Amino acid sequence: MKRVAETMLEPTRRIFILRTGQLGLGLVLGAAGAQRARATPDMMRQLVDEITGGKPMTKGKVTLDLPPLVDNGNTVPMTVSVDSPMTDDNYVRVIHVVNEKNPQPDVITCTMGPRCGRASFATRIKLADSQKITAVAEMNDGSFWFDNADVIVTLAACLEDIL
Structure with missing residues (x-):
């Protein structure tokens, strides 16, 4: 039986998709925030x-x-x-x-x-x-x-x- 720590380190397709989505969302929100921070x-x-x-x-x-x-x-x-x-x-x-x-x-x-x-x-x-x-x-x-x-x-x- 595998330990919990070992399964958390194994890359799975579900973890990859989740982390890629989080990264994409972070970039989009960061770009939106940067646009609001500009002077007018x-x-x-x-x-x-x-x-x-x-x-x-x-x-x-x-x-x-x-x-x-x-x-x-x-x-x-x-x-x-x-x-x-x-x-x-x-x-x-x-x-x-x-x-x-x-x-x-x-x-x-x-x-x-x-x-x-x-x-x-x-x-x-x-x-x-x-x-x-x-x-x-x-x-x-x-x-x-x-x-x-x-x-x-x-x-x-x-x-x-x-x-």
């Missing part, structure tokens, strides 16, 4: 409203430099600069970069001050899909300035969220 244009607008506290933004002063077409969304070069003298009387407090379709709408937040010398930074970001990117600069006087860039991505990053 409404989430981006909500985040911008939280950043500005509902104050109006003015286009200008901020330059958001991204390539308009990228082959791979895994490493997209981005430069943000703000036209500011960066003196004690006139400087950039914070620069926020937000997006529409990545898993989270907040890309990066850089805190600055008059001792920075220049209000600019360069980095590489991931983009999950073709989308609009927005940079918002908060000045020391409480005003908000922004710039937008539309980027077309041919091979999306963040694919682990889709699988």
Whole structure:
């Protein structure tokens, strides 16, 4: 007579079908959950409203430099600069970069001050899909300035969220 432990380790057709079904169900539910976890244009607008506290933004002063077409969304070069003298009387407090379709709408937040010398930074970001990117600069006087860039991505990053 076989022991219970031995029969549990023997592969049977019934166990194989059961485990394959469980794996398939897990993949389907995981993909459905990942789709819900993506940011939307409404989430981006909500985040911008939280950043500005509902104050109006003015286009200008901020330059958001991204390539308009990228082959791979895994490493997209981005430069943000703000036209500011960066003196004690006139400087950039914070620069926020937000997006529409990545898993989270907040890309990066850089805190600055008059001792920075220049209000600019360069980095590489991931983009999950073709989308609009927005940079918002908060000045020391409480005003908000922004710039937008539309980027077309041919091979999306963040694919682990889709699988």
